[in-house]
Structures are given as C-alpha cells and as structure tokens.
Amino acid sequence: MTGNYLLQGVTITTGEVRDVVIESGLIVDKASTGTSHEVMDCSGLVVLPGFVDLHTHLREPGFEQSETVASGSRSAAAGGYTAIHAMANTFPVADTAGVVEQVARLGEDAGLVFVQPIGAVTVGLKGEQLAELGAMAQSKARVRIFSDDGNCVHDPALMRRALEYVKAFDGVVAQHAQEPRLTVNAQMNEGALATKLGLGGWPKVAEEAIIARDLMLTELTGSRLHVCHVSTAGSVELIRQAKARGINVSAEVTPHHLLLTEDLASGYDPVYKVNPPLRSTADVEALREGLIDGTIDVIATDHAPHPKESKDTDWASAAFGMVGLETAYSVAQQVLIDSGKSNFERLGAVMSSNAAAISGLAQQGKYLSAGSAANLTLVDPKDSWDPKPQTLSMSENNPFTGLKMQGRVRHTIYNGQFSYRDLSIMQRAGS
Amino acid sequence: MTKRTVLSADDISRAITRISHEIVEANQGLENLVLLGIPTRGVFIANRLVEVIKKHSGVEIELGSLDITLYRDDLAKQPTRGPGVTSMPAGGVSGKTIVLVDDVLFSGRTVRAALDALNDHGRPKAVMLAVLVDRGHRQLPIRADFVGKNLPTSSKEHISVKLSESDGVDEVVIES
Amino acid sequence: MRHLLSAADLDKDQAIKLLDLAEDMSDVNDREIKKLPTLRGKTVVNLFFEDSTRTRISFELAAKRLSADVINFAAKGSSVSKGESLKDTAQTLEAMGADVIVLRHSSSGSAHRLAHTDWVGSAIVNAGDGSHEHPTQALLDAMTIRQGAIKHPRGKDLTGIKVLIVGDLSHSRVARSNLILLTTLGAEVHVCGPATLAPASLVSSGRVHFLLDDAIKLVNPDVVMMLRVQQERMSDSFFPTEREYARIWGLNKSRLARIGENTQILHPGPMNRGLEIDAASADSKNSMVLNQVRNGVAVRMAVLLTLLSGEAS
Numbered sequence A: 001m002t003g004n005y006l007l008q009g010v011t012i013t014t015g016e017v018r019d020v021v022i023e024s025g026l027i028v029d030k031a032s033t034g035t036s037h038e039v040m041d042c043s044g045l046v047v048l049p050g051f052v053d054l055h056t057h058l059r060e061p062g063f064e065q066s067e068t069v070a071s072g073s074r075s076a077a078a079g080g081y082t083a084i085h086a087m088a089n090t091f092p093v094a095d096t097a098g099v100v101e102q103v104a105r106l107g108e109d110a111g112l113v114f115v116q117p118i119g120a121v122t123v124g125l126k127g128e129q130l131a132e133l134g135a136m137a138q139s140k141a142r143v144r145i146f147s148d149d150g151n152c153v154h155d156p157a158l159m160r161r162a163l164e165y166v167k168a169f170d171g172v173v174a175q176h177a178q179e180p181r182l183t184v185n186a187q188m189n190e191g192a193l194a195t196k197l198g199l200g201g202w203p204k205v206a207e208e209a210i211i212a213r214d215l216m217l218t219e220l221t222g223s224r225l226h227v228c229h230v231s232t233a234g235s236v237e238l239i240r241q242a243k244a245r246g247i248n249v250s251a252e253v254t255p256h257h258l259l260l261t262e263d264l265a266s267g268y269d270p271v272y273k274v275n276p277p278l279r280s281t282a283d284v285e286a287l288r289e290g291l292i293d294g295t296i297d298v299i300a301t302d303h304a305p306h307p308k309e310s311k312d313t314d315w316a317s318a319a320f321g322m323v324g325l326e327t328a329y330s331v332a333q334q335v336l337i338d339s340g341k342s343n344f345e346r347l348g349a350v351m352s353s354n355a356a357a358i359s360g361l362a363q364q365g366k367y368l369s370a371g372s373a374a375n376l377t378l379v380d381p382k383d384s385w386d387p388k389p390q391t392l393s394m395s396e397n398n399p400f401t402g403l404k405m406q407g408r409v410r411h412t413i414y415n416g417q418f419s420y421r422d423l424s425i426m427q428r429a430g431s
Numbered sequence B: 001m002t003k004r005t006v007l008s009a010d011d012i013s014r015a016i017t018r019i020s021h022e023i024v025e026a027n028q029g030l031e032n033l034v035l036l037g038i039p040t041r042g043v044f045i046a047n048r049l050v051e052v053i054k055k056h057s058g059v060e061i062e063l064g065s066l067d068i069t070l071y072r073d074d075l076a077k078q079p080t081r082g083p084g085v086t087s088m089p090a091g092g093v094s095g096k097t098i099v100l101v102d103d104v105l106f107s108g109r110t111v112r113a114a115l116d117a118l119n120d121h122g123r124p125k126a127v128m129l130a131v132l133v134d135r136g137h138r139q140l141p142i143r144a145d146f147v148g149k150n151l152p153t154s155s156k157e158h159i160s161v162k163l164s165e166s167d168g169v170d171e172v173v174i175e176s
Numbered sequence C: 001m002r003h004l005l006s007a008a009d010l011d012k013d014q015a016i017k018l019l020d021l022a023e024d025m026s027d028v029n030d031r032e033i034k035k036l037p038t039l040r041g042k043t044v045v046n047l048f049f050e051d052s053t054r055t056r057i058s059f060e061l062a063a064k065r066l067s068a069d070v071i072n073f074a075a076k077g078s079s080v081s082k083g084e085s086l087k088d089t090a091q092t093l094e095a096m097g098a099d100v101i102v103l104r105h106s107s108s109g110s111a112h113r114l115a116h117t118d119w120v121g122s123a124i125v126n127a128g129d130g131s132h133e134h135p136t137q138a139l140l141d142a143m144t145i146r147q148g149a150i151k152h153p154r155g156k157d158l159t160g161i162k163v164l165i166v167g168d169l170s171h172s173r174v175a176r177s178n179l180i181l182l183t184t185l186g187a188e189v190h191v192c193g194p195a196t197l198a199p200a201s202l203v204s205s206g207r208v209h210f211l212l213d214d215a216i217k218l219v220n221p222d223v224v225m226m227l228r229v230q231q232e233r234m235s236d237s238f239f240p241t242e243r244e245y246a247r248i249w250g251l252n253k254s255r256l257a258r259i260g261e262n263t264q265i266l267h268p269g270p271m272n273r274g275l276e277i278d279a280a281s282a283d284s285k286n287s288m289v290l291n292q293v294r295n296g297v298a299v300r301m302a303v304l305l306t307l308l309s310g311e312a313s
C-alpha cells in the first residue's frame, strides 16, 4: 500500500508553518478530496529535503564484518538520509559494471535508502590504469561519480586523463587529496602536538598541493572536479579562488572536520584516528566559514565503519576512519543554525540538494515541488541527546560518543514511505 | 582524644641510664659491641646510650644506624617513602655483637625487618634488642633484651615517644 | 604515581625524589649483597615488542635486586608476530599475575594506551614507545648529569646546567624525554641536528642550532648528549651520507678539544663509533657512558619501588 500522509503544522526551510501532503508517494500541493490521509501532528518539526550523502563506506562486498549495504542503509535512514553514495574501496573493488550493479541491487533489496554506487577511477584503486568508467556510467547503476577514495589519484597524467574521459558521461572525479610521498607514516595532523606525541605528521600541504594541481588540471580539461573531505584552511582558500575563476569544482566537508580537532589525539584513542586527520581549531573555523559562504558545497559523512579489533589497539596499528551517518544532522544544525550564522535553506542545500545535483540524482533533493517523489527528513531542532557508540551501523567507532548533541532526526520518508519513524527504523520503505 | 603522659623527661633519662648499665653488664669488656639505632628515634636513643656508657666506663662504643624501610612486609600498603639513612661502622658488623635500638616494641615486625636488613650487611656474632618502651601485643616470637619501661596498653591506644632531638621535648604519651 | 608513561608525568619534586631514591639504590648496588627483599612476591613483566637487550637487562636486574620475580616476554618471533595484539598479549601476561608491565613497543602511545584502557590493571612503565618517549632513560641521564656536576647531588635540581642534545630530534624518544625532564629540573636544554630532523615546533623555541660547531661555541655546554643515528634516516634522505653527518654533527677529537674540560659526554647506546661519535670522544675521560649504564639499574629500581609501594592502592 502506498500511503497518503498529511504532515500537519510542519515548519519548512523558509520558516513558514504549513501542511505538507503526500499522495501515492508524491508531493502534492493540497490534499485531493475523496482521498483519505494519515494525519500526523508535526508541530515543532522542521521538514527538509531527504539527505543525500556523497561519501559512504558500506564495506560490502568484502568487509561484511564492518558493515553491509543493509546495515549501512539502516544507519543512513536513521540519520535522515534518503540517498547515499557507496564508495568504491570494497573487495572486489567497484571498478566494473558488475560490482556497481551488485551494490545497487543490494541497496534496492534493503529498500531503506537509494544506494548510488561510486565507481573506481583506476583498476583496483592502484592508480595505474583507468577502470572502465564508460561501462560503469552506462550500467544499470548509472555511475556519475568516480573516486579512488582511500587512495589519491596522484599520478598527474592519469588524473588529467580521468578528468578528460568522464566528460563524455557528465561524470565527475572525486579526489581523495593526499600526496602520498608527503604522508609516509602519517598518523595525525603535523604540528607541535604530533611532535609531542611522537606520531608521524600529516602535513596540510599534502592535501593542498594535490588540490592546487587538480584545480589547474580541471581548468585545463574543462572538466568537473569534486574534492572529498576538505580538511584545511588552505584548501578552502584554494577552492574559493578557483570558484571565483569559474573552475567547475565542488567540495565536501565531513561532520567530524567541522566539529572535532587534533587535540583529541592526545589520549592515543584510535577512535579519533581518521584520514585526513583532525586538524586545528583555525582549520575548523575556516571549514565552517567555507560551508556557510558557499565555497564548500556539501557535508558528506565519510562514514567509515571498522570492526572493534581495528580500533582496540595502539594508535599506529589502528585503522583510519569513523562512523557518522547518524550524527551528521546534529553537527550541521550546530554549525549552521545554532551558531546563528546561516539558515535551514542552506542546511537543506548542503545536506541534500547540492549533493543530488553533483551526482545527477533526479529523484533527490527536490524538496516540496509538487509531483516529485517524497524524499523528506523531519527533524526536531530542540531534541538534545547523547550519541552512544552503538548505532544502527555494525561498527562502534563513533567519535561523537559522549558529546551532547542538539537537534535530531525524527522521521525519514523515502519515496513516500517512512524508512524511519519516531526514532525507530522501519523494516523497509517503498521503492 | 585524651592524652596521658606516662614517662617524663626524668623517667626517660633514668630508663636510658639503666639500659646502658644492663648493656655493660651483659657484655663484659664492651669489645666488639656495636649499637645500631633504627631510624628515626632509635638512632637518637642509641646516641644517648653511647654517651652514657662513655661517661661511666670511658669506652666509646661503635655506633651506626640501620634503616628498615625496604625490608618492611607492608610496603605496598604504605605511601612511598624514601629509605632513611643506613650507616655501618667502619669495621662492618660481621663477628660483632649488635644491639639494635628502637623506641617502641609493638608487633615485632620492625625488629624482624631489622634482622633481615642486618643479614644483608654481614653475619654478626650475636644480636640483642634494646627498646625504650615495650607495649606488648607481639605478633612474632620476638622479645627485647633491655627494656626501659613495660607499658601494657590497649591495641587501640597510640603511644607517642617524643625526644628533644626531633620533637623538642622528652616525653612518652598515650593517646586514646 | 600509578604508571610512568612520560617524563611529563613527573613534576620537579617527584623527579628529585626519584633521583634521590635512585642514589639510595645505587648505594645498595655497591654493597656486598646487592639485593633487597622489598618486592618479594611481586612479578615484573618485561614485555618487549622491539629488541633492546640493554634496556631489558637493566630492568631485569633492577627487578631482581628488589627480589621481584621477572618474566621476559620478547614479542618478536612469538605469537605476536602472527597477529596477536598488544591487548591480548598484555591481558595474557596479567592473567599470569603481573604487577608491573614494562613495555617496549614500536608504536608511539602504546604504553599510554595500555595504562588508560580497561585492558589491564597492572602498573605500566614505558620503556620506549615509538618515537614518543623513554622516561627511564631521561631519569638515568639526569642522575648521571647531577652526579657529574654537583658534589652532593641529593635533593638538588639541575639549575644552571647547560645541556646540548645532538642528533635526530624528530624521531628520538630519548631526546623528547630528556627535553622534558631536564627542563623540569631547571637545566637549560639546547638541541642541535640537521634541519630535516628538527621539528618546526621545536625550532620556534629558539634553542635549536643547525650546526654543531656553532652550537658548541654559542652554548658552551656542560653536557653534550649524542643521540644514536638510525641508518634508515639516511635512506629516507634526511641527510645525504654518513660521511657528511659525521663531519657536521659527529663528536670528534677536534670538537672534544673545544668543549670544556669538565664537559660530560652522554650517549644512550649502543654507539655508532665513527658516525655520531668517534673513538677518542667515546673513550675520553669526559665519557659518562658507563655511569649511565650503572645509573640505569638504580633508576629503574627506584621506579619499580615507587610504583609498587603505597600510593597506587
């Protein structure tokens, strides 16, 4: 049964309070006569376009002890997402039409969120030769974003070719910007604290040098570049200048880089070990500013689940990465709304519509335009809560544990059906 | 808390004199005799004994101190405390008759520790024990050869020996 | 004191207290019977994930002189190399009754991690973690410097003493712990080494010198501490050749002649003779290397004693 819903007294991003009507999975301007609706009191809730994550590690196939497409989908729905982008660093790597189609199908089977696979740029993420980007683009998975995330496409000639090649499919190369020779044994942000702790430094220039180069290559090729998890003030400035020059670049920032700083490494707890590393307070400030002024287009989680044994060890042996799907909204609210510096319209853009546009997802980020599929997230900005290590993800590497969070996702509606309702996950939503 | 003085300065002085006579009697000739005080107050008492014996017999007995901190069996329960001073007479302790000197004899554990410590410094011919106060409640088969004063006490009471060298006054007080 | 993880765990009073206790332990080491019963019934585990015979022997001797039982667990070549983790190994050893775990590990922060997780309840001594710290080395160096510079060292700090540390400042745990501890004790600490091996955060302190000749002239040190050069730094292009390193940063006859007559030369060992130090310097009367080894046992006795008595519970 496809439900008809009347969301009564909900606040929309402009601040206006009104009713929102869903009929047969679609947004309609007003309730049709003769149709029965389930009426829900939504006073106090804000309705946003269903969130779209450009950067999710789902681990399936290959690392199902950390996460599966199904468990990641549950975590995503609980975080208010109606679409997520599955990163290519699985085993086997998502570098063929076969693998991306498999991941897309697993997403459909789970049925809680639209799972859009990302294709690898190079075969096996090895940075040696281009993967069959065309085949992935033309497959049923309709891949538009290509990334070797986890690795940087550091060979400048190969990066140039990739940028040129994806133009044919309106593709975009999402770069994990990390110059490998400058980050040998890198464990945390380079600086006084890394020196004190005796941990190998990850210099900012290793990110900025790649971004600067890629921006020039993008300009040269007239192609489209997306920069993953921007982490430094210098990177924000490079992207700001590039946009001013008309270079076709988009950029994402993670919730953890918007909130957490390198000081957390002091206790050597690897739950704070991530790549790129947590940076300084000045970087956090610059990232927030870039997000607010439009330099950075989206908040992307880089949700990176790991099994307990990968973190329950010494710092150097531990894996990089943290989970983040279920806390992303609260971080966004803190940075954009509670700070008094931005508004819900911008929040909807950076959590949803900008990402949908970058990836070309027709059904996502449309918000309340009549006739479009109802992909909506309802949040309670007043709800304060304490994240626990256990989430709907299979992994517990949650750095937000112990922080007081303000604002929480209450319901998620995917394709007109609740995937998450009153803080509880649904078995499956409509497709 | 009530306080009661059980030995005055005069009482202490008399007790020390008496012990010194007993030591002299028990060790004809005073040859090969060494007095080892157990820090802190045992060292002061040993000093006084040496002075008294010198005054009466003209003989200056060899004197040393023997710290027992690291030989205690309750170290893990005590706050860390640096060891006190151990100083052995130039001729060592092997073959000598040793009189250990302490202020109060109680459970006997301090003396046991002192015997262990002494063992690591050499092999004396004989070891004796002199204390200013014996308050009973022994937990080990140890007794003193020379006692200034027997003071039967309840185990809840606290005996505090004060000596002018460390406390500015000579007295023994029972606190309960 | 519950653990000894970093030289920064010690304030000035605690450091002096430990050094004084080490002097007492040193007296024990001069006795005919070099043994105390103090830690009878306690078990000290030397858990070494990295080879270091010298440090291991020193801790072993220290524990044995205090009558503790000692287990040496060299993780190399054991189940650990087959993927058993620090956590599992430590838990196994604690289940066997370890009261203290002396940990040497190639990963920075591993001792800290062992102490601050719920993995084990034993006291932890950091015997060198990656390129982080080696606090007992700093203590034995401080003890050596204090003995060499001050006639009656007990109770004294290192105020007015100028120390020059020479070598790989970026990766050396010895340098890091010494910088912290010697500064705590009031010494004026300067460092010298190739700019590639001097972290920027140190350079801003103003006590970093790039050339050894300049440093000797400017600082006029009371103590020169030469760090061991790791061969892999050369292959990673931190400096071009051994020859060039020895020429610019090595302690040699001509530099020996230019340092003060009473200047102490320290080296944590093992020495690369002909690289960071030549034979003339290593064997000169200024060389404190054997005093360092001797003091190492005393300092480790003092540390074990402090951790296993009192305040812990």
Ligand SMILES: [Zn+2]
Pocket (backbone or CB within 6 Å): A149, A150, A151, A176, A228, A229, A275, A276
């Ligand atoms: Zn990445």
Ligand SMILES: [Zn+2]
Pocket (backbone or CB within 6 Å): A055, A057, A087, A149, A150, A302, A304
């Ligand atoms: Zn990623």
